[in-house]
Amino acid sequence: MTLMETQGLVPMTDGARLRWMALGDTTRRPAVILLHGGPGLPDYLGDVAPMIADLAPVYRYDQRGTGRSPWRGPHSFARHVDDLAELLDAWDVPSAVLIGHSYGTDLASRFCLRHSDRVTAMLLMCGPFVGDWRTGDRAERRRRMSAAQQERLRELEGLADRTEEQEVELLTLAWFTDHADTERGWHWAAQGARRRRPVNWPMNGELGKEGRADPLEGHLADLRARLPARAEILGGADDPRPVSALEELALRLALPLTRIEGAGHEPWLEQPDAVRTHLRRFVQAVGA
Structure with a gap:
């Protein structure tokens, strides 16, 4: 089956312009938003979108200052959360299924803290990590x-x-x-x-500094209260980041954790069938 691909450029209220891509029928609901990691990398989840795009439209975008979303100003979690909210408005998506990877799980979580009414479901893939995982x-x-x-x-x-x-x-x-x-x-x-170039090293540094000053770990109780009814954690059992950190997160958020054996931090590369099966079950359950 051939899936429709669309893309566009959306101006933000502060003058940034973010490039987005969608795969599948964008009139269908719920929509899925893939949030890539970094921070400071362009979107790299093009291999993940086709796994579920026949079930729901899948949106991706280059975060400001990366890929085809040029920006040379400051970066903050609040601004990145605002970007996602403005993109949902531009796409006419009242609420969405968020699937974040790596830093994208942190972004999804911080978005949920501020806009829980716009999160239909959330899958956290390979993050966020808590405790002394480093x-x-x-x-x-x-x-x-x-x-x-x-x-x-x-x-x-x-x-x-x-x-x-x-x-x-x-x-x-x-x-x-x-x-x-x-x-x-x-x-x-x-x-x-x-x-995945060029890497926006200043963005990486700014958000890293903010994350150390205001770690997500300090907001987990609030996040647990705001999570959608369907939320899960997925991780590679052989990620160098210790799986025990995801186990602690799952315990504190009262969420199910699925470990993909024989996979590291990008499990769709090493175990694509297992990841595809999990993502499809998750999205189908949300639709049901």
């Missing part, structure tokens, strides 16, 4: 890398200015350990290092 993440990444790879990554991170090839090398080294199979992971990371 210590375990760093240790597991070191285990998956050789000493030479670790040293080279440190060298590249220390450069004030990097060439195009150095940037690609840095991102490949930083990302290949996201995957359970690091040999295939190297291929996916190298591919992503060229496609």
Whole structure:
């Protein structure tokens, strides 16, 4: 079946213009919104949308300052939440199913805190992580890398200015350990290092600083009270970020957690059939 693809450019109230894409019949409801991670990367969830676009229209967009959504001003969680609200208005979508990945789970959660009436259902994929997850993440990444790879990554991170090839090398080294199979992971990371560009490092830094000053962890009780009736967590069992952090999140939010075996931080790459089955069940249950 051939699915209809549409796209457009929506002006925000502060002058930014966000590029969006939709797959499927946009007159159908509920609509699904895929929220990509980063922060500072363009949308990369093009392989996920077709898994469910025959069930519901699937919208994606490049967050401001990434991909085809140019922006050189400041970044904040509040502004990114406003962006999503304004996009829903532009799409004539009163409420939507939010599926966030990585940083996109943080964005989905913060959107739910402010606009719970506009969240029909929510699936948090590979995040958000709570507790001291970074210590375990760093240790597991070191285990998956050789000493030479670790040293080279440190060298590249220390450069004030990097060439195009150095940037690609840095991102490949930083990302290949996201995957359970690091040999295939190297291929996916190298591919992503060229496609998911340019990285908006200032955006990454600004939102990272705000996240440390006002962590989502401090709002979990409020989030639990505002969650839609159908909300779940999905994670790769072999994500370097410890699955125990997702288990703690599931416990504090009283949500079911599904672990995809043999998959890391981007489970649709390593276990596409398992992810497809889960997403389709989730969206079908929302529609029912």
